[in-house]
Amino acid sequence: SKRNHTARIFLPHLVASMEEVEETYIMIKPDGVQRGLVGEIISRFEKKGFKLTGLKLFECPKELAEEHYKDLQSKPFFPKLIDYITSGPVVCMAWEGIGVVASARKLIGATNPLNAEPGTIRGDLAVQTGRNVVHGSDSPDNGKREIALWFREGELCTWMPVQEPWLIE
Numbered sequence: 001s002k003r004n005h006t007a008r009i010f011l012p013h014l015v016a017s018m019e020e021v022e023e024t025y026i027m028i029k030p031d032g033v034q035r036g037l038v039g040e041i042i043s044r045f046e047k048k049g050f051k052l053t054g055l056k057l058f059e060c061p062k063e064l065a066e067e068h069y070k071d072l073q074s075k076p077f078f079p080k081l082i083d084y085i086t087s088g089p090v091v092c093m094a095w096e097g098i099g100v101v102a103s104a105r106k107l108i109g110a111t112n113p114l115n116a117e118p119g120t121i122r123g124d125l126a127v128q129t130g131r132n133v134v135h136g137s138d139s140p141d142n143g144k145r146e147i148a149l150w151f152r153e154g155e156l157c158t159w160m161p162v163q164e165p166w167l168i169e
């Protein structure tokens with residue numbers, strides 16, 4: 001891909017680890033935005049060492065919320081979930097890194113915030129499943145699918161953080 005190509009030009013020593021580089025879609029849900037948690041949540045992924053490649057504040061149309069959560073269509077809470085996600089602006093993010101999909105899920109914590117470990121975003125900042133402040137893709141394939149769903153090509157950035165050689169051997 002274009003992104004891998006850039007890494008090879010600037011940091012040839014990274015080629016070996018490029019295989020494990022993944023992308024994930026992270027979204028701060030409307031409650032996270034309303035509660036002023038945007039900076040706090042972004043900073044957790046940033047400090048961990050992942051690379052931000054897409055970021056926008058966005059009012060999600062109903063159709064997009066339904067498409068994003070289509071696997072949950074048959075669940076009794078589906079209409080409430082769509083109302084929740086479309087109730088105010090969300091922050092859409094694409095993050096890139098080695099093992100970023102599973103690692104982001106760990107940083108986020110369990111779906112039910114009461115079961116989420118302290119130290120995780122949901123464990124520290126939320127109490128209810130229906131207001132669990134953040135979304136993270138559950139597989140590398142869904143990461144790609146969701147980034148393509150929420151971002152246009154021109155909204156994603158290819159760049160090389162100066163810290164990278166100090167983060168990845």
Ligand code: ADP
Pocket residue numbers: 072077081110111129130131132134135136138
């Ligand atoms: P996760 O977001 O942790 O991947 P799921 O994919 O199971 O969890 O569910 C997607 C989202 O749907 C949850 O984050 C939550 O906002 C909502 N949700 C899941 N289960 C329930 C429930 N029982 N009641 C209300 N909302 C729910």
